[in-house]
Structure formats: structure tokens, C-alpha cells
Amino acid sequence: MSPIQSKGVATSGVFGKLWDGATSLLRNSMISSLKGTITTGYLTIIDETGATHEDINVNSRDAVDETLRADFTVKDEIFWWRVAGTESLGVGEAFMYDEFETSDIAKLLKVLALNRPAAATYSLVPQPLWNLMEYLRGVIYYWTVARNDSRGGSEKNVKEHYDIGNELFEGFLDETMTYSCPIFPGMAPQPSSLNTDTATSTAEDDETICSDRMPSPPPETSSPPQKPVPLPYLRSYPVPPSSLLAQAQTAKLRRLIHLSGFRPGDRVVEIGSGWGSMSLELTALGAKHVTTLTLADEQAAVVRGRCDEKVVKCEVIDYRKYADKCEEPFDRLVSCEMIEAVGKEFLAEYFAKIDKLVHPIHGAAAIQFISIPDSRYNEYVTGGPDYINKHIFPGGHLPSLTSFVEAVYQGTSGRLIVDEANQIGPHYAVALRMWRERFLANFDQIAPIKPSLYTPIFRRKWEFYFAFCEAGFETGRLGIYQVRLCREGRLGQWGQLARTIA
Known part of the structure; x- marks a missing residue:
């Protein structure tokens, strides 16, 4: 024994x-x-x-x-x-x-x-049995993951991840409360410990962020960011937020906004509110109006508390339902790491709704999404549920870049085209390491708030989640893109730059 x-x-x-x-x-x-x-x-x-x-x-x-x-x-x-x-x-x-x-x-x-x-070339079971196991895993994936991204299923899936307590997310995010891949200044920082506030960005670093495969923002969009409104439940954790991470998140928000072609006075719709950092940045840069959509009640409460209600309207509603009732299209649409909750079966419909939400002539969208390499995409979608979509993001699906482009065409019949795409995956490995370190350092203070939920098993579940994704982005098994969609014939960012130079 x-x-x-x-x-x-x-x-x-x-x-x-x-x-x-x-x-x-x-x-x-x-x-x-x-x-x-x-x-x-x-x-x-x-x-x-x-x-x-x-x-x-x-x-x-x-x-x-x-x-x-x-x-x-x-x-x-x-x-x-x-x-x-x-x-x-x-x-x-x-x-x-x-x-x-x-x-x-x-x-x-x-x-x-x-x-x-x-x-992957080794197998511990005979090949026919292995093939049967793979088939059954695919069936299980469809019935437990893919089919649950309907309108009702999506709301349940989103709430299962995001409505588990704002205090948990506050325990590892920076003060902007931005839960997505940042862009670090020149990728210089490689934090291996919690002491990351000693690193600072310079004007040259900020220029590197903006100029990396993209033209610099026009002068009218370079106003200073709005200082985030403190959250009403802000706690003093043993490990404070990282100012470096906050700078990187602000750089990411600005780059995505710039990619959309935003100009002061634009009306903007955001799919996936987060805790309001995008709405705050759009307000600071001069948006006339921002409508931001979420399915998470706890996030919506924070957004409404942080943002100027005269500019920002936060609605708890499925993006499909909102698009169906929307009467006036928007100038710009932004969506940061929300498409992962859409589901493979609904990707084309997602872009069809974006097509309806943005102006038929000058409308454009900027989308940031986590991706699976094309070489592994078929294996990913047929191989059954993995750790992330079973335990962390129920119903989650990561598109490949090719499946993303194909879904844009299928959903919009060519009325929207992919104008630009930039890969920023390596930045995420750094952020995930920082999140994991802060999560572990602060967990003992978070746990008593909801002791029946924040258990040792929960702690290890999320520790593995952060580490698994960190390893994925560092080895290239996961990627992340910022993509611009626009109407055919409309000059993209590089076209505008070329016209300016000419």
C-alpha cells in the first residue's frame, strides 16, 4: 500500500x-x-x-x-x-x-x-480508445460549454465569474480596476517580486507605447487621463496596487481608443463595462456620450458610482438585446476582452450586432481579444472543456485570428472589414504574474469577507488560473490582439498618417 x-x-x-x-x-x-x-x-x-x-x-x-x-x-x-x-x-x-x-x-x-x-505524440491508451475519448470530450464540450452562450446562458456565465465579489478583484488589480492585458512601457519591466512601484515610465517610454506599430495619437486626444474615482469599498491591503501596472493599463486603454479612430465629441458604445476604466478614459478624452453594457450587477454598481452620469450610461443588458433596440448608431465601438464570453456558435452574430451598433458610413470598432494560434484552433474547439472554461470562465471560447476574421465577414457580409491587427501577448504574462503575486499576498485578508466562497480550494483554483495563463502567454500558446474594424473605403490609422505626410 x-x-x-x-x-x-x-x-x-x-x-x-x-x-x-x-x-x-x-x-x-x-x-x-x-x-x-x-x-x-x-x-x-x-x-x-x-x-x-x-x-x-x-x-x-x-x-x-x-x-x-x-x-x-x-x-x-x-x-x-x-x-x-x-x-x-x-x-x-x-x-x-x-x-x-x-x-x-x-x-x-x-x-x-x-x-x-x-x-502529444505519446499516448498511454490504444489509439482507437483515445479517439473515442476525444470524441466524447467533444460531445461533453458542446453540451456543457458551447451551448450555454445563449442569451440566458451568457448572463449566468458572466455572473459566475464577475459577481463573486468586487473585493476579490480589488485584491489583485491596480487602482484603475482594469482586468485585461495592459501595455507596459517598452516591455522593459519584468517583475519577479511584489516591489514593482520602484519602476517608473518616462516620456520616451510612453512614446514607445504609442509608436509601436501605430502612429502617435493626434494632439486633441492627448489630454491627461482622468483620475480614477476611489471605490466606495476601497480597503488597505498589505500589498498596495502597482503604479506601474496602472500606467500600463492606461496606455492600453488609450491605444485601443486611438485604434477605434475616436475623436472628441464622438458617441461611443462599449461592450463589456468592467469596472468603468474605459468609460472614465473616454470621458477624459472628450467623448460626448458613452453607453457601456454589462451583465454583471456588481460591476454596474461600481461603474455608476465612478463615472459622470451626464456622460456615461451603464446598462445591465445583453449586447444582442441592446443592439436590437438601438435606434441611433454610434460613431465608435470598443470592446476589451469580452468576445471570449461570446462562444464559438455566436461569433458571427456578435459581429452582426456590432455592424448594427456602429454608423453605416463612418462607424468603426476596436476590439481586444485573447486568441488561440490557428495551428491549435481545431484541436481546441473539438477537444472538450479545458481548465479555464470549466472552472474560471464558464462558456468561454477563444477565437483564432483566422476564425475572428471569418466571423467578421459572416456576420456583416463584408460591411465591416479588419483594417488593422496588433499582437500584444507578451505583456499579459507580466501582468498575470503581478496579479498572481498580489492575489496570494492579499488572500488571507480577502477570505474572511466570504469564508464559504473564498476557501483554500478557491485560492488554489485561482492561483493555477493565473499561472496557467501566464505560462500560455509567455510560451506563445496564447496570444492577444487589438483589432480595428471599419467600413470599406474609410481610411484607417495608417491611411490617415499617409495622408498627413503627403
């Missing part, structure tokens, strides 16, 4: 012997598979019997990156059964339930991600 008994599994008698034998076979097979596939970095495993498998790598030491040295210790033999054949879902759930531990979860996930193409 193993020194650590499996939770909920009897390990005595005949069944116990069969269980131990099967577990031993599975464990040895998986470790053997890892020994044959790790080519980038090192992996050290201590299994539940106490045996150590050190510095696993098939290459010579000279060919290995010494900085990628990961480890994990199995605490419960059920780990092997949970992880077999389920990839991120099994690893994430095993971490949630404390079935293994590691000195650095983000580094472990990075090593696994970098070696995944080789590992």
Missing part, C-alpha cells in the same frame, strides 16, 4: 491490490513518457512512494536551458488517474485539490507547455 492513501479510494484487500498495481503501471508509464519527451528545460518528479526522478531531459546538459528547471511532488496517487488524458484540466484540478505541490507552478506549466508538441 502507498504511504499516502488515495482520497476516497479503498486500498486494502483484493481491490486494493488491483488498484495499487494499476496505479503503479499508470505512474510508471507516465513518468517513462515524460522521460522520452522533455527536451526543453528540466523536470524533477518525486512520486507518492518517495522515489525521485531527477533532471528529466532527453538532451545533453549543454543543450538545455538551465533557467527552466521545474519540479513537482505527488501527494496523492489519484493524481495519476486525474491527469491521464486530460492535460490542463487534470493538472489544474489536481493542483486545486492539493494532490501535488511544486516550488513554482508557473515554471512547471511553462516547461510542460514548451514540451507539449513532443508529448
Whole structure:
């Protein structure tokens, strides 16, 4: 019998012997598979019997990156059964339930991600059975994830993530309360600790942000940002917000607003309110009116408390329902990391509603979205639910850039075109590391607010979420784009620049 008994599994008698034998076979097979596939970095495993498998790598030491040295210790033999054949879902759930531990979860996930193409060629079960498992996972994905992005399902999914308590998000976000990928000055900061406020941005850094593959904003949009209104429930956490992160979030907001072609006096609609940072920035830059849409009641309450009601109107309504009743189109539309909640089956409809919301002649939209590389997209949409869309963002779906462009055409019949796209993914790895560090440092103060929700399992669930996404963006398995949509024949940002130079 193993020194650590499996939770909920009897390990005595005949069944116990069969269980131990099967577990031993599975464990040895998986470790053997890892020994044959790790080519980038090192992996050290201590299994539940106490045996150590050190510095696993098939290459010579000279060919290995010494900085990628990961480890994990199995605490419960059920780990092997949970992880077999389920990839991120099994690893994430095993971490949630404390079935293994590691000195650095983000580094472990990075090593696994970098070696995944080789590992994917190995299978622990016969190919016909594996194919059946993949088919069943696809069916489960449709019935548990994809089909739940209808109007009623979307509201439930959004509330499940965003209405769990503003105090939680305040515990790891910066003072702008912006929950999306920022743009750091020149990508200079690579924070590895919580002491990030010592870094500051300069005028040259800000110019780098604006000039990276984009023309500088016109003079009339360069007014200073509005100082965020303090939140009514603002608490003094042990680890304060990072001013560097706040600067990076403001840079991101301005870049996305600029990408939309915004000019002072424009009427703007935002799909996905967040906690109001985009509305505040649009107000500061001279928007005539902003309508911002959300399905999260707790977010809406904050937006209404922070923003000028004479300029900003926040509605708790599905974007599809709002588009159906909208009578006057807007000059500009912005949407930052909301499309991930739309669902694959509803992407074309999403763009059809954007087509209806923006002006038929001069209307334009700027959208920021997390993406899956085209090379993995088919596997992603047919492979069943993963850790993120099961435990963090129910109903979530990440489009590839190609599927995004195709959905724009399908939904608008060519009335909107993709005019510009910029990849900013590496910035997200930095932000996610900062969020994870602040979340862990402040969690003990957050937990007593809702002790039945903010449990140790919840803490590990979100710790894995941050680390999993950090590793994904750092290794390129996830990307993020800022995309401009406009009417055909309307000059985009580069066209305006060319005309100015001419």
C-alpha cells in the first residue's frame, strides 16, 4: 500500500491490490513518457512512494536551458488517474485539490507547455480508445460549454465569474480596476517580486507605447487621463496596487481608443463595462456620450458610482438585446476582452450586432481579444472543456485570428472589414504574474469577507488560473490582439498618417 492513501479510494484487500498495481503501471508509464519527451528545460518528479526522478531531459546538459528547471511532488496517487488524458484540466484540478505541490507552478506549466508538441505524440491508451475519448470530450464540450452562450446562458456565465465579489478583484488589480492585458512601457519591466512601484515610465517610454506599430495619437486626444474615482469599498491591503501596472493599463486603454479612430465629441458604445476604466478614459478624452453594457450587477454598481452620469450610461443588458433596440448608431465601438464570453456558435452574430451598433458610413470598432494560434484552433474547439472554461470562465471560447476574421465577414457580409491587427501577448504574462503575486499576498485578508466562497480550494483554483495563463502567454500558446474594424473605403490609422505626410 502507498504511504499516502488515495482520497476516497479503498486500498486494502483484493481491490486494493488491483488498484495499487494499476496505479503503479499508470505512474510508471507516465513518468517513462515524460522521460522520452522533455527536451526543453528540466523536470524533477518525486512520486507518492518517495522515489525521485531527477533532471528529466532527453538532451545533453549543454543543450538545455538551465533557467527552466521545474519540479513537482505527488501527494496523492489519484493524481495519476486525474491527469491521464486530460492535460490542463487534470493538472489544474489536481493542483486545486492539493494532490501535488511544486516550488513554482508557473515554471512547471511553462516547461510542460514548451514540451507539449513532443508529448502529444505519446499516448498511454490504444489509439482507437483515445479517439473515442476525444470524441466524447467533444460531445461533453458542446453540451456543457458551447451551448450555454445563449442569451440566458451568457448572463449566468458572466455572473459566475464577475459577481463573486468586487473585493476579490480589488485584491489583485491596480487602482484603475482594469482586468485585461495592459501595455507596459517598452516591455522593459519584468517583475519577479511584489516591489514593482520602484519602476517608473518616462516620456520616451510612453512614446514607445504609442509608436509601436501605430502612429502617435493626434494632439486633441492627448489630454491627461482622468483620475480614477476611489471605490466606495476601497480597503488597505498589505500589498498596495502597482503604479506601474496602472500606467500600463492606461496606455492600453488609450491605444485601443486611438485604434477605434475616436475623436472628441464622438458617441461611443462599449461592450463589456468592467469596472468603468474605459468609460472614465473616454470621458477624459472628450467623448460626448458613452453607453457601456454589462451583465454583471456588481460591476454596474461600481461603474455608476465612478463615472459622470451626464456622460456615461451603464446598462445591465445583453449586447444582442441592446443592439436590437438601438435606434441611433454610434460613431465608435470598443470592446476589451469580452468576445471570449461570446462562444464559438455566436461569433458571427456578435459581429452582426456590432455592424448594427456602429454608423453605416463612418462607424468603426476596436476590439481586444485573447486568441488561440490557428495551428491549435481545431484541436481546441473539438477537444472538450479545458481548465479555464470549466472552472474560471464558464462558456468561454477563444477565437483564432483566422476564425475572428471569418466571423467578421459572416456576420456583416463584408460591411465591416479588419483594417488593422496588433499582437500584444507578451505583456499579459507580466501582468498575470503581478496579479498572481498580489492575489496570494492579499488572500488571507480577502477570505474572511466570504469564508464559504473564498476557501483554500478557491485560492488554489485561482492561483493555477493565473499561472496557467501566464505560462500560455509567455510560451506563445496564447496570444492577444487589438483589432480595428471599419467600413470599406474609410481610411484607417495608417491611411490617415499617409495622408498627413503627403
